Amino acid sequence: MPICLTSDQMRAVERAAIDSGRVTGQGLMERAGEGVVSAILDYFPALAAVPGRALVLCGPGNNGGDGFVVARLLRARGWRVELRLLGEVARLTGDAATACRNWGGEVLPLDETPDDALQAADLVVDALFGTGLQRPLSPDLAGLLHRAARRPLVAVDILSGICADSGRLLADPDRAAQAALTVTFDAPKRGHLMAEGAARSGALAVVPIGLAREVEEASRDPAVARCPDAATLDPRALGKAGGGHKYAHGHVLVLSGGPGRGGAARMAARGALRMGAGLVTLGCPPDAVPENAGRLDAIMLRPVADAVALGEMLEDARLDTLCLGPGLGHGDGVRDTVLTALRAGRGTVLDADALTNFKDDPETLFAALHPGAVLTPHPGEFARLFPDLAGRLKGVPEHGPAYSKADAAAEAAARSGAVVLLKGVDTVVAAPDGRLSLHAAVRAREVPWLATAGAGDVLAGFVAGLLARGLPAFEAAEAAVWLHAETARRFGPGLIAEDLPETLPAVLRDLAPTG
Ligand SMILES: NC(=O)C1=CN([C@@H]2O[C@H](COP(=O)(O)OP(=O)(O)OC[C@H]3O[C@@H](n4cnc5c(N)ncnc54)[C@H](OP(=O)(O)O)[C@@H]3O)[C@@H](O)[C@H]2O)[C@@H](O)CC1
Ligand SMILES: Nc1ncnc2c1ncn2[C@@H]1O[C@H](COP(=O)(O)OP(=O)(O)O)[C@@H](O)[C@H]1O
């Protein structure tokens, strides 16, 4: 399973590799520099053909050390390289000091970098700070990087000013830079996938520097965040191979609100059905039956007047999965309905209104939640249930590592006792036991057409469909997020929410050709 790491996790990986005796810090730095140069040559083919001019900005730590190696290797390829250092050569230590000696060229002061030097550069290498950024960039540094980004800017490990753990800006937002390319080592950092870091890192190259074995070991640590891809979704779990009648594939009950408000629940139901749930029933207030009957065929319809009626209906144990929230409505009756649904202990997705109804009393909801439940809030709904956690995600952080969306989702899952799927361009899935999964809809997985009304309702249905198919809550949420984005990518421009369930079969077919 692909993963992404925090700074501490990356340092542990590095330490384990060095302690094993297989690598040295200096060897890692050398390979990091080589990796950056080869990524530059791949990404800028014109500069691979004709050596250019580089301005390399080095910081006082090991990120700067990588910069010295890059400078030396570019020079060896015939490039004209100007190197500027933040701080003094005499204060460099360890591997960075060695890398500086091996460079052997002129080291100019960073704070005197003239605009001419920036303008003359074919590219600027940002080797100021990597995983060691602990506090916001000074205005001068932020200004320099901002100006440097007028030229193609290549970030070593992570763009300076982005917190590697959270992706949040540790710099004045008005002077934030944008990298054309970020080159990181052996595994992405969380900061490449969340918040500003997802958008500002530019293209992301992950180059091997000899830590693959330790990264593989880290991927077995439940505390390390996973980033599933097409290759790691389990086609056996998603396909319908093996026969079995419809009840073998689960029965989802989606509850809807009153007349004129059923669209969201119908889309969720359609999503669950397309995901392969054996049966899907829409439950709605009796006066909404005529409307829904006119709109549904394969999806069954039952009147569900209130929480008592729901309780009676749930005596049928074959109704194994519930989805509540899209278009559900507001009021005490709705809260009772949600609590009745949770008491049944089924796989349960709570979205939208099912969450918002508890904004004045989230503890009542948390007390009823169980590990088979998945909450799918967008950031606004999240803030209603977890105002303190949402508050920590606001504003410009004052130090690193900054509080991250992953931290917030993890705390929410631990507090509520349910899986939390916190939506956005960067989506985080967190389990109460500490497992995390990240999906960033950026770069190759960019999918702006998903910003359309109802996309979240369909996602709730996708999660419910997978729960009905027997996936555990965390895995169902994780796979649904990937499939949701993939489906939107497959459809492309013009996507509306209704297209998502209809496009899902093509995505499933590619994943499980025999399913
Ligand atoms: N892990 C690995 O496997 C490998 C890691 N490698 C590389 O090492 C990098 C991590 O190196 P690192 O730990 O030395 O930290 P780094 O990012 O250079 O910054 C620390 C320095 O910056 C300073 N400083 C911080 N914030 C500041 C601010 N706002 N403004 C001004 N100064 C600030 C801080 O100063 P201090 O806080 O001590 O005053 C300290 O001097 C990593 O990103 C990768 O590129 C590769 O070589 C190979 C394998
Ligand atoms: N620009 C975007 N890129 C990727 N995914 C997006 C983008 N905008 C929205 N989404 C996704 O679309 C869904 C929208 O859900 P939600 O906010 O609940 O909307 P709605 O209530 O209209 O259904 C979420 O899964 C979210 O992650």
Ligand SMILES: [K+]
């Ligand atoms: K950097």
